[in-house]
Amino acid sequence: MLKIIRARDYKDMSRKAANIISAQIILKNDSVLGLATGSTPIGIYNTLAHWCDKGDLDFSQVKTVNLDEYVGLPAYHDQSYYYFMRENLFKKVNIDINNTHLPDGTAENAEEECERYHNVIESMGGIDLQLLGIGNNGHIGFNEPSDIFETKVHKVELTESTIQANSRLFDSIDDVPRYAYTMGIGEIMSAKQILIVASGKAKAPIVKELIEGPVTPKVPASILKFHGNVTLIADEDAMSLVK
Numbered sequence: 001m002l003k004i005i006r007a008r009d010y011k012d013m014s015r016k017a018a019n020i021i022s023a024q025i026i027l028k029n030d031s032v033l034g035l036a037t038g039s040t041p042i043g044i045y046n047t048l049a050h051w052c053d054k055g056d057l058d059f060s061q062v063k064t065v066n067l068d069e070y071v072g073l074p075a076y077h078d079q080s081y082y083y084f085m086r087e088n089l090f091k092k093v094n095i096d097i098n099n100t101h102l103p104d105g106t107a108e109n110a111e112e113e114c115e116r117y118h119n120v121i122e123s124m125g126g127i128d129l130q131l132l133g134i135g136n137n138g139h140i141g142f143n144e145p146s147d148i149f150e151t152k153v154h155k156v157e158l159t160e161s162t163i164q165a166n167s168r169l170f171d172s173i174d175d176v177p178r179y180a181y182t183m184g185i186g187e188i189m190s191a192k193q194i195l196i197v198a199s200g201k202a203k204a205p206i207v208k209e210l211i212e213g214p215v216t217p218k219v220p221a222s223i224l225k226f227h228g229n230v231t232l233i234a235d236e237d238a239m240s241l242v243k
């Protein structure tokens, strides 16, 4: 069942989500956090960094594993998710960078990279708290709408809708990578706790679909309704189409 927390606006959503992540770290200082990229979590990461800076939060034992990475982008590329995580969180908190993990977008062998990344997640003993954004088409990580739920880390061809949405961050749409590595639905659903965040009017149709629609691989996020401990934090704009 999906627990729903309504937030006033982006700032309120960010603080509420940061509070839950912070509680997780306080309760278990060596928590494994599953982390997400995209515009939505930036306010959460800023808030966590601020609390860490004030000495209220300690990342020294925290381990992280990210959802996804573009195929073909090296870590130093400013649109790689490695770069995003470093700029928005890792360099601002006292985390040991060796405890942070993402798929390697430059790996030569895709199959081996998927296997390696799956084993990284397993070797950490699973994810304590997984943070998720939601794509306009219902994707989580880069699990795009499909006929099946892919369970394990895999290489995925991005949909036109995702390429369009993410082109805002690249010089031209032709620069957006066509493929990505992503955690599978199985690894995401194995997390002990899941937090999914949504903000803004553009997310209102998919948030309505998530809450009111059926569970189907056509809306990958819908599977979350089968998880035992999942919370959606959405602001008023994102909730504006929900009855």
Ligand SMILES: O=P(O)(O)OC[C@H]1O[C@](O)(CO)[C@@H](O)[C@@H]1O
Pocket (backbone or CB within 6 Å): 036, 037, 038, 039, 040, 041, 132, 133, 134, 135, 136, 140, 141, 142, 162, 166
């Ligand atoms: O938070 P945003 O930028 O709307 O992105 C939503 C989702 O899309 C992605 O950016 C990938 O397209 C995910 O990483 C994110 O969860």
